[in-house]
Every structure is written in structure tokens, then in C-alpha cells.
Amino acid sequence: MSILTSASGASVWRGYEYYTMKRVVSLEKVGEDEYEGQVAGRGEEPYHVKINTAHIRRSRCNCPHADGTQKICKHMVALYFAAYPKEADKYIAEVEEYEREEQKCLEEHCAEVRSYVNSLSKKELQEELYRTLIEIEEMKNKYW
């Protein structure tokens, strides 16, 4: 269990953005595995954030999302990245690697579809187009 694995994917991403946008306005090491600081949120007053990397559930933030709960919010993630910048570098490297893979996969898939379409005769294309249009119609009726 870590701050990053306990937070939702969206909170980690937003936390990373907060960190890179320098919204962590203060950071202090207050214990062996504890950090406290202030993270600017949407309002005028920054949130008070405390993270404990040994006991994740002792982490606190007074934002509406996390206050009074044991949820790990983006402010905690931002403070965590400020305390451990190497983890932020590791995280963004992983995100970029994932995106590259996705892009490659997409390109390969598109190339496959393109070569399939090119291999069809006019009659086959007409048939394929007809079926595709009908399918789109059906999907519209189903979801719209």
C-alpha cells in the first residue's frame, strides 16, 4: 500500500498536475514518515494536508473530498510528489510509456483496418459499408 496505489487514477493524475503547477505552497517533514503542508485548492484558502507514508490511513486533508474520510485525495498526492520528487518522475515516465504503447497499438490497429479495406472489391466494400451503416443506426437507436 502506498499513497499512489490507494488513490484513484484520476486523483493521482490531478495530484501530479497540482504538483507540477506548484500548488504545494508549503512542505514540512514532521515525523519519520510524516509530512505536513498546504496545497492550494479552488478556494482562496489552501488546504491543510498531512500524509503518512507508513500508515496511509492516517493521512488527512480538509478538502471536501477527503475531510472526515480515509480517502486519499489529489492534495495528498501533490504533497507526496513534493516530498518525493523522484516518485513524480517515475510516475510521469510510466504514464508516457503507457501512452506510447497505446498510440503504437492504435497505429497498428488503424494500419490493419486500412489494409483490410484496401483488400476489398467494390462489391465487398458496398456490402461492408451497408452493414456498417445499419449497425451505426442500430447503435443510435439503442443509446440515444
Ligand SMILES: [Zn+2]
Ligand atoms: Zn484534499
